[in-house]
Amino acid sequence: MTAADTAADTVAAPLLSVRDLTVTYAPPRRRGSLGTGAALSGVDLEIHAGEIVGVVGETGSGKTTLARATVGLVQPAAGSIDFAGAELGGLRGRELRDFRRTGQVQLAFQDPLRSLDGDLTVAQVVGEPLEIVGTDRAERRRRVDEALALVGLEPTFRDRYPRQLSGGQRQRVSLARAIVTRPRLLFCDEPVSALDVSxxxxxxxxxxxxxxxxxxxxxxxxxxxxxxxxxADRVAVFYRGRLVEQGPISEVLERPAHPYTALLAASAPSVQHEDRLRPEQLRHPAGDVAREWPPGACVFAARCAFAHDACHEQPALAPAPDTARRTAACHVADTWRARLTTTTTAPGKVPST
Structure with missing residues (x-):
């Protein structure tokens, strides 16, 4: 292998590589009792330097758990989390604290009002990560001003308190705190969900x-x-702890390979394409309640209008039809569109192939 080949491999290597990641939890009302649930199950995902990746899915799909596991707020039950060649999944105690102090991976939380200490000024909030790692006062002030400028806030915001800011301004302060350590990877948890359109x-x-x-x-x-x-450059679609589709955002929006991804697109008013589908074309009328599937079945089978006998087994991610740039975990990825006009079977019955 030549030096050029080695350099090319280094450039192409992902910044974050998650392999077979599984995170489990005890049901909230039964902690300490038998029985756990999987917040993430067998997830494989790569993030490259300099790209924006969307992680999308409904509440409870495991999106935030992925971020929390990467920054060490929850411990994985299985799998690996490789960040720039360092394994994070097994870090504990002092090793985990030392990694966090590097500030290389940061998380901007969903609700900036709740995540920002109301007793601290903006300067204190943004500078707190630097104070924890022992940055001197002069350097801390310079870095705080730099971070505020990067998110579009004037120096006069230094002495304000979070309660004195608008929702958009609080979100900018939250981002300033996240980037003040000069991270290489930034997770933003629902950064615009509480904001108006502008x-x-x-x-x-x-x-x-x-x-x-x-x-x-x-x-x-x-x-x-x-x-x-x-x-976003790419999007990863999660459903009930599993990654069900991923690929370039434009391709995923234009022609989803997984019925759940199509359902998300059909439910978003601002997503418009010539062949946009209606949600009722993609959901089984019986829904989750009347259609019971055995453990190990496709996680979306109960809601899917196209599920059949093969869906008794959870499919692995595989290349999506008609493209080499997307993958989907679906047994009917190449056939469900052709079956859109087929009448869905009666509630509680599994369609035959």
Whole structure:
């Protein structure tokens, strides 16, 4: 292998590589008792330097758990989390604290008002990560001013308190705190869900600019595809702890391979394409209650209008039809569109092939 080949491999290597990641939890009312649930199950995902990746899915799909596992807030039950060649999944105690102090991976939380200490000024909130690692006062002030400028806030905001800020301003402060350590990877948990339309666009453009200026890899966690259009390079779709589809955002929006991805797109008013489907075409009329599937079945089978006998087994991610750039975990990825006009079977029955 030549030096050029080695350099090319280094450039192509993912910044974050998650392999077979599983995170389990005890039911909230039965902690300490038998029985656990899987927040993530066998997830494989790569994030490359300088790209924006959307992680999308409904509540409970495992999106935030992925971020929390990467930054060490929850421990995986199985699998690996490789960040820039270092395994994070097994870090404990002092090793985990030492990694966190590097600030290389940061998480901007969903609700900035709750995650920002109301007793601290903006300067204290943004500078707190630097104070923890022992940065001297002069350097801390310089870095705080730099971070505020990067998110579009004037120095006069230093002495304000979070309660004195608008929702968009609080979100910018939250981002300033996240980037003040100069991270390489930034998770943003629902960064625009609580904002009005104008502020949503401003924050999303800000994330794109931060990616460009700082060379950040940014993971945007969202519950709808429409908020990712025009900013994300790729999208990863999660459902009940599993990754069910991933690929370039434009391709996924234009022609989803997984029925659940199509359902998300059909449920988003701002996602418009010539062949846009209606939600009722994709959901089984029986829903989750009347259609029971055995353990190990496809996680979407109970809601899917196209599930059949093969769906008794959870499918693995495989290349999606008609493209080499997308993968989907679906037994009917290449046939469900052709069956759109077929009448769905009666509730409680599994369609035959």
């Amino acid at each position: 502020n949503r666009n401003l924050v999303l453009r800000l994330l794109d600019r931060l990616r460009e200026e700082l060379g950040l890899a940014v993971v945007i966690i969202a519950h709808d595809l429409s908020s990712l259009a025009g900013i």
